[in-house]
Amino acid sequence: MSDLLQRLRERGWRMTAQRRVVAEVLAGEHVHLTADEVLAQATERLPEISRATVYNTLGELVTLGEVAEVATDGRAKRYDPNAHHPHQHLVCSGCGAIRDVHPDGDPLAALPPAERYGFTVAVAEVTFRGRCPDCAAGA
Structure with missing residues (x-):
């Protein structure tokens, strides 16, 4: 569950009506x-909220690290408020629906040391792709 509002309040982020x-x-x-x-x-x-206010607010939230931008397959960027909760994404190749998933194990462990080429790997972003039940039913 996203605790975005609570995190923003704790940071002392100025909570205007539009930002809220x-x-x-x-x-x-x-x-x-x-x-x-x-x-x-x-x-x-x-x-009365404006497009510019929404876009600017999303940009601020990303810059603060409170919301993550998720880009998949050239589709429009999406905004994920669960930036502080480790998870991966399951993406429908039909409609683009995205679900948070929590697979077992450490995704960094899947990359053998010989395949790291001297990199100090800090983050692994894994995206699982398939078809959601609605798209699969229509196929």
Whole structure:
């Protein structure tokens, strides 16, 4: 579960009505919205919010490290509020749906020392791809 609002409050991030709405839209598990989807949901809650405010707020959240940008297969970037919880992604090759997954084991362990070419590897980003039940049913 995303604890984005709590983390932002603890950081002392200035919580304007617009920023709060963007953070609320991003709250939850398996949330991977595009900027336009964040804008649409934020506008439902706060009609006067502007596109620029939403985009600027998303940029600030990424810069702060509170939200991660997720890019898959040339599709629009998505925003993941679970930046502080280690996880991987499962992506539907049909509709682009993204789910957070927590596979067993350390993904860094899958890369043998001989394949690291002297790199000090800090992070492994693994993306699992397949078809979601809805896309598989329509195939």
